[in-house]
Amino acid sequence: MAKARAPRKRPIRVLIAKPGLDGHDRGAKVVARALRDAGMEVIYAGLRQTPEEIVRAALEEDVDLIGLSILSGAHMALFPRVLTLLKEQGGQAIPVFAGGIIPDEDARRLKKAGIRAIFGPGTSLEEIVTTAQSLVRHPS
């Protein structure tokens, strides 16, 4: 007899969201497209998302990875809030990476707080894709 149903190939699911109030989403869209082209399923949540909305979307969509983009300067308030909510709701195993205008000192503190990777302006898309893939393979 034949074996059980063959499992379908499982693409990486990633949520791309922009917390905060700036309206500059070109960067997030470029990254979304690059991840798409790398074979991922990108849930694009769009602009002006609250941390609560981001975490809810991540859990409902059962993503493997979250990417946050921010240019407003509110990252020190919003990113840790996302991490806290994730932990509260049982999503602490989902790795979070970020991109935007984030000063080095802040980046160090955010990484300490649990943001797994931070990409500044000029990062190559290849680096972002490779990092995203390895974050999913090694979630913690």
Add this chain to the structure above:
Amino acid sequence: MKGGSSRLPAAARAIVEGDRRALARTISAVENGDSTADSVLRSLYPRSGRAVVVGITGPLGVGKSSLVNALVGLLRSRGESVGVIGVDPSSPFTGGSVLGDRIRLERRSDDSGVFFRSMASRGAAGGVAVATREVSRLMDAAGFDVVLVETVGSGQVDVAIRNIASTSIVVVVPHLGDEVQTLKAGLFEIADIFCVNKTDLPGADLAQKDLAELVTLGEREDGWAPPVVGTSTIEPTRGIDALWEGVLAHEKFLDASGKRTTGERQRLSAEIVGIARDRVGQQLTHRLENDPSLRRLLDDVVARRIDPRTAAERLARGGRRSR
């Protein structure tokens, strides 16, 4: 709480008890064809069949996601809980996908009466993914009153939503084509409700008139005359109530006419045959490639000693020559 949930597998019990994380994870398992989902699907099946499952389909850019958002708002204001599945296409080249239906969803981060799931089509034709029906069934069993399924931006022959939803809304916009377009086979045949969206644009009256005329050109086999509803999702929204009233009228018609049962029988028959065909197909592929005598059959076809039809007949008979 529903009776007898203590006999369910843990994940199934969590789902009926309202655990959204369990629902989300089981949906992933179903999407991935993971066999761990089988027992959950099996045990929850008797609890499905209660939700109103509505399909929202139509070409890309007609405003399906915005309509879904408006319908969610309306349904929540009436106290109905809503599960939403938004399907978007997977790349035929890389398998990747950008799922953007969620972007139109209004702020409902603390509303447990809504559950939204984006789905990539993962190579399936017809406007939905292979797993969409089972995911809709999970939401149904989880207790949502209404399940809205938004298809991929559809082409003229993308009618698979018919196999999932009891009511299908076909959405168009003004200036999509002349009235002959409405006569063409396929998409327009599956509309239980026609929705002309973006009535804030010029030409909406004409589009509504063309569709209303289409409905009068011939009676549908089941006797239902699809209403034509004009909507606008720009604030202040227009026609959303009428759209939902159309859905309820069709659902009522299904019950009163007995068509719900016959439609459900047809859908389930197609589903059973589809699954069985896949399984049998997989078995035959496996045997043709691994059973030595059947491999010779393939060799014979490759060498052009026998033709594919003859070989297929022998394969279907288990490798024996014809009597």
